[in-house]
Structure formats: structure tokens, C-alpha cells
Amino acid sequence: MEYNAFFPPHDGMRLRDIADRLGAELSDQTAGDRMVRSIAPVYRAKSDQLCYILSRKNREELLTCEAAAIICDSALSSLVPAHIPVLIAKNAHTVFAQAGALLHASAMKPSAIIEQGSDISAAAHIDPSAMLEAGVVVEPLAVIGANVHIGAGTRIGPGAIIGADVQIGRDCTIAGGASILSALIGNGVIIHNGARIGQDGFGYAPGPRGMIKIVQVGRVIIQDHVEIGANTTIDRGTMDDTVIGEGTKIDNQVQIGHNVRIGRHCGIVSKVGIAGSTRIGDGVMIGGASGINGHITIGDGAQIAAMSGVVADVPAGAKYGGVPARPLRHFLRDMAELLARAEERDKKTGEKNV
Known part of the structure; x- marks a missing residue:
């Protein structure tokens, strides 16, 4: 090539x-x-x-x-x-x-339409009350709301939406089509195309005529040097905050529910779903397409195998896998036993694997 x-x-x-x-x-x-x-x-x-x-x-x-x-x-x-x-x-x-x-x-970082350090595009809309430090780049069709603060060296991509009162630190990249609401973002953060930060969490209470929406008045706090993949969604908190810890890397198409707190230097792979109010420690690794139940705790340094269903607390340093997730050695043993039983059954019935 x-x-x-x-x-x-x-x-x-x-x-x-x-x-x-x-x-x-x-x-x-x-x-x-x-x-x-x-x-x-x-x-x-x-x-x-x-x-x-x-x-x-x-x-x-x-x-x-x-x-x-x-x-x-x-x-x-x-x-x-x-x-x-x-x-x-x-x-x-x-x-x-x-x-x-x-x-x-x-x-x-996500590619730019205009070079870093260029003037702010005339095709962008910036509220007069917004405060942008020197060196901020705003690309065409971006919208920056009232009282927004953006630090030096940050680039806002084309068509991105930055809601009122949002604060974004220095040397960040907010790629095209991303939307950021009700959020405080640290320095050196990368948010890829189409990510959605700070929208409503999924909260309803039963009512006589169906579900009643629960107000969501929390924030999203994203600490320094976090990277968030394309089309990932992070809901704001109900009353407390949703927090993403320093240095954590989140892949594309991840869903993080309201009030989730994720520690420092975690790795979360594509298609993971994390239900509300889950607590995830530092250095946790979660494999692709795993589902994490709400209101549980995953301890520091734990590892979750891909396509697992985590329904209860995971101890620090543990390796879990399967549905429901359990210690990885137990899951692998269970799978080996099932395979052995299937092979024994096939021998008795004369069936062959195709």
C-alpha cells in the first residue's frame, strides 16, 4: 500500500x-x-x-x-x-x-477542517457571553451556548454543540457532530465524532397512567486526558454527578448511565452498557459488548471478559466472565464441562458436528 x-x-x-x-x-x-x-x-x-x-x-x-x-x-x-x-x-x-x-x-486526534490556530469560522455561532481563551479553534456550523468557557488550544469540530454553561479545559478536541451539555471537562480530553455527553439519564417512576419521567439535574464530570469514542453516550446524573476519571479510555458506541462513577485509567471497549449508579474503580478493563448491572461496584484492577453480564459486585483485582459473570476460571471450567457433556451425548446418539 x-x-x-x-x-x-x-x-x-x-x-x-x-x-x-x-x-x-x-x-x-x-x-x-x-x-x-x-x-x-x-x-x-x-x-x-x-x-x-x-x-x-x-x-x-x-x-x-x-x-x-x-x-x-x-x-x-x-x-x-x-x-x-x-x-x-x-x-x-x-x-x-x-x-x-x-x-x-x-x-x-480527530481530523480538522481548518488548521489549529486558524481564526474562528464565520459559519460558527458563538453566544456573546461565551469566553474562549486565545488559540481556541471553532470550525464551521459549531454552536457554542451562553456562558461557555473553553480553554486555550482546544478545537471545537464542525457541527458540534456546546450547551450553555459548559466548561471545557485546555488542549481538548471535540470532534464534528458531538454534543456536550451539562458537563465540566478537564484538560487534554478527546471526544470523537457524534458522541453525546450530558443528556437525560433514563429514569422513570410508575404512575397510574404509565411511567412518569424523573427529572435529571446532575452533571457529567470528565477529568483530564480522557478519550471518548464515536457515538458513545454519557448521561448526566439525576441529582449527583456522572464522573469519568482521569486517563480513562472509552471506545465507540458505549452507553454510560446516570450517576455512574468510573475511576482513573480504565479501558472500556465498544458496545459496553453500564447501568446507572454503578461504581467502577481505578484500572478496570471491560471487554466489548459486556453489560454491567446498576448499583453495583467493580473493584480496582478488575477485568471483565468480552460479552459478559455482570449482575453483582466484582472484587478488586478479580477476572470475571460469562453470563452471569463469575470468576473466569469458574466460567472456563463450566464451558469445558458443557462441551464435554455435548460431545458425550453426540457419541451416544451418533450425531456429528458439522
Whole structure:
């Protein structure tokens, strides 16, 4: 594949400089002046591209690799062909992520229509009472309501809606089509296209003629360096706040209910649904398409397997999976027993798996 016009290559960085920036050890110092412009997968990397390996599974792909260098652990360096320098790192995955950010800085945030630092678009609507620090970019058709505060270096994408009294910190990116209401947002936050922040929570009480809507007067608090994926929705609190902790990363199409509190540096994958008033600790990882019951607690460092149904509290550090979710070893044992029973039944009936 040729270079991608959407994310053009870097003008060039010396391999030696990349190694220094990443804290990696360059195996061949004579290759330090090689210029690197991009990243690529192992099987098609060219002489100005950087790639990485994490296991011996890449052995065959290395035969066609022409990369400027390969990032890997010292234990795997012997697999790399002699003509390719190695950047030796203890955590190759993390170092490669850092290298990608160096070489493709524009891909780290949603793309812009107008360049950072450009004037505010004449096609945007900004209430006269809104306060925007120097360096804020507002793209066409964005709407910024009364008494909004936006910090320096933040970009508001095309068609985004920022409701009255919302506060957004510095160096944030609010991508096109996102809407933010009743929210306080920290610094360095990225909110992707179409995300919905701060709308009503789902709350009703039974009445004589059907459900009666419960007023939702809380806020959404998003702390520093959070990233929220496209079309994710985060409801404001009923009376208290919905809180997303510092450094947490949320994938696309996640639903977070009212009064949920999520800790710091969590990872929540696509299609997860979290019901109201759930408490999630720091460093929790939740696999895709999992459902989390309301009014429960998931402890610090817990891991939830994909497509799980969590109906009760999860202890700190635990690994849970299945429906209903239970300790992962129990779930795997249960699945193995079911499979064994099915195979035994098929033997007795003469049925064959197709």
C-alpha cells in the first residue's frame, strides 16, 4: 500500500533520534542516520518505515521485511534479519505506540477542517457571553451556548454543540457532530465524532397512567486526558454527578448511565452498557459488548471478559466472565464441562458436528 493521503508521512526523523526519544537501545549504531518517515506492518515495511514484533509468530513475515528498524524485546532480536537494525525495548507495544505518535501526530486526534490556530469560522455561532481563551479553534456550523468557557488550544469540530454553561479545559478536541451539555471537562480530553455527553439519564417512576419521567439535574464530570469514542453516550446524573476519571479510555458506541462513577485509567471497549449508579474503580478493563448491572461496584484492577453480564459486585483485582459473570476460571471450567457433556451425548446418539 502506498502512503496514506489522509495521514501523510513525517518529513523524516533519524533512527538515532527516535531511539533517544523512545528510550530504546539501537542495536547498530552505524544505522543511526537512517531516516524514518512512517510506520507499517512487518510483512510490507519499507526502508523508511518502522515496525514491531511481539512474538515468534512474525518469523515468516520477517523474510519479506525491508524496514528501517524493528522494535522488539531483546529475547526476539535474534529473529530479525541481519540487515535490519533493532530498537530493543522492554515493552515493544508501548514503544511502538510512542513511535507512531512521533511520526503521525495528526492521527492522534480527530481530523480538522481548518488548521489549529486558524481564526474562528464565520459559519460558527458563538453566544456573546461565551469566553474562549486565545488559540481556541471553532470550525464551521459549531454552536457554542451562553456562558461557555473553553480553554486555550482546544478545537471545537464542525457541527458540534456546546450547551450553555459548559466548561471545557485546555488542549481538548471535540470532534464534528458531538454534543456536550451539562458537563465540566478537564484538560487534554478527546471526544470523537457524534458522541453525546450530558443528556437525560433514563429514569422513570410508575404512575397510574404509565411511567412518569424523573427529572435529571446532575452533571457529567470528565477529568483530564480522557478519550471518548464515536457515538458513545454519557448521561448526566439525576441529582449527583456522572464522573469519568482521569486517563480513562472509552471506545465507540458505549452507553454510560446516570450517576455512574468510573475511576482513573480504565479501558472500556465498544458496545459496553453500564447501568446507572454503578461504581467502577481505578484500572478496570471491560471487554466489548459486556453489560454491567446498576448499583453495583467493580473493584480496582478488575477485568471483565468480552460479552459478559455482570449482575453483582466484582472484587478488586478479580477476572470475571460469562453470563452471569463469575470468576473466569469458574466460567472456563463450566464451558469445558458443557462441551464435554455435548460431545458425550453426540457419541451416544451418533450425531456429528458439522
